[in-house]
Amino acid sequence: MIETWIEIIVDIFIILLLLFGTFFIFSSTIGVLRFPDVYTRLHASTKAATLGIAGIMIGAFLFLFAEHGIVSGKLLLGIMFVLLTAPVSAHMIGRAAHHTGIKPWSSNDKQQDAYADAIKEQKNK
Template sequence: MPFYLEIIISVSLLTGGVFLLVGSYGLVRLPDIYMRLHSPTKASTLGITGVLIASMFFQSHLKGFLSIQELLITLFLFITAPVAANMIAKTALHHSNKPAEKTQNQALMDTIRDRESPPSNSIK
């Protein structure tokens, strides 16, 4: 394996590992569910992307042609992580999970929780 490829793979793995470590630390240390959503959706997604890019380079070198499976997995993660975080936040909001004192705009949480859905006949 060429030295430049080993450097690219090593840097990508180290960068991904650092992001995963920061995301895991944030998941443990942040005080409430609303703040904890940031670490798996941002830091951990970038960490997995770094590891998958390293895997893509390695597999491309072994096979002799471009390996795109890792890019498809990364695309899937970038699409699904924000949607999953949004659903978790909505569930926490509707179950009235209390935010930490430092959470900003807490008054908006009651407004969002108590709003009514639009009438079904207004959607055309």
């Protein structure tokens, strides 16, 4: 009896992880389509998609472990790879966009570029 309750709780947890991942991937897709400039789109595509992919992969790992007793090293490596490379690639793409002269979007005329201000300040030292 207790074993069936534990199995039900594990299944519910796996379902919640899969729903969590799906929600973040869906919100990432909407963000890429709706946001106005490269920086906000980059934020949506890396932050939310990283959470979404990690949630789905953790759910798949737990499913394989709970149902079949398999410890998937490939899934663990995939989770680590996504969590380590997505933020670094977002940073590098953002820097490349800034260095090519793409300015951040602003809804008013007062466009402030804190990164450009920091670079100018560092060059003046």
